[in-house]
Amino acid sequence: MTDTDPEYEKHGGFPVFESADPGPGFEPFVTGMRRLQDLAVSADPDSDTWVEAAERVAELVALLEPSVADEGAAPAGRMPSMPGAGNLLMPPFRVTKMAPDGVELTVPFSRFHVGGNYAVHGGVLPLLFDSVFGMVIHAGGRPISRTGFLHVDYRKVTPIDTKLTARGWIREVDGRKAFVNAELRDPDGALLAEANGLMIRLLPGQP
Template sequence: MTDGLPTDYGLDPRRVDPEYDRHGGFPVFDAADPGPGFGRFLAAMRRLQDLAVSTDPSPEVWTDAADRVEALVGELEPFLAAEGVGPANRVPSLPGAGSLLMPPWFVDKFEPDGVALRVRFSRFHVGGNHAVHGGVLPLLFDSVFGMVIHAAGRPISRTAFLHVDYRNVTPIDTELTATGWIREAEGRKAFVNAELRDPEGTLLAESNGLMVRLLPGQP
């Protein structure tokens, strides 16, 4: 069990796929070690996202908050970096690997026969009536599919299609379990399934998709 990803998640993909350099693929991103301040920054940003969509202060407070956020933007903007250079999504020890794109998740299983992770949505992800926005769940499932492919040791792949069935309302502020596995594989194709369940085991949503290994030159 880990706060982020297994320590072997960031291994050079060439160890898994000897033909990596012959078919486009993603750039090789090494794990980053930005220091403890980055973890604090992510936690504060997640809380700020929640507050940005759930508070109703006076106009003066909004003005003051805007000044502070704009100042922070000015502090960080000189350090813009290319993809794979900044630490976001490259810190396996942090929840969600250090990315704000997804809610924080924690990996419990990362094996060739499947993956399992805990995820907690918050106010920022609400679509209405305290339920997680339906459009957020495909994003979660697509991330699970990528983990499944990596854990199974398959070559670098992209999502060809992803289908979601919504079975029950997905709650916020509740630790949920997402699991994923390869249903079958044929050549370049891997048909992947995933589920999201609440603490009582109730199925909230399920997904199936197709992951296809990249051909030479495909980005």
């Protein structure tokens, strides 16, 4: 792709995302932060404990704030060996297939993702599907693209603390447009949600 489009890596100012090597502390840090996210929305301690927790969080912020880096330089999202690629925005998925005919991942949601009645919040699933669409475009050898639209149909309640399977594939290509599909299933194969969308290839210089 770079042979025919020398600006490929610069479309929209996208940084070149390469695997990071932050050292042995990053993975346990992210694991701990994922658990902390769960506790932040599920714990109900006394007021003194909240005060102490806030003080400890402030210490952590002060420790890390001097090291803020540009996009593409921080390791979050650049650790393919870690769940969710080390990105706390994403549920801790693991890619099990990355091929031109589609991608597959296992994905567990946790208490942090609950919308109500211990079910995954409906707004979390478009986030997952949009990420799957990006993986599908990359695996299919398509140039950098942005989402034109994303439609989700919710078929069943999506549970937490369950290893689910997400799949995505390119359905049709029309020039700069790639029409994509994705689905999320439970361990018994039941369809929980499905999505379809449009990914549009960026032209040189487009954001």
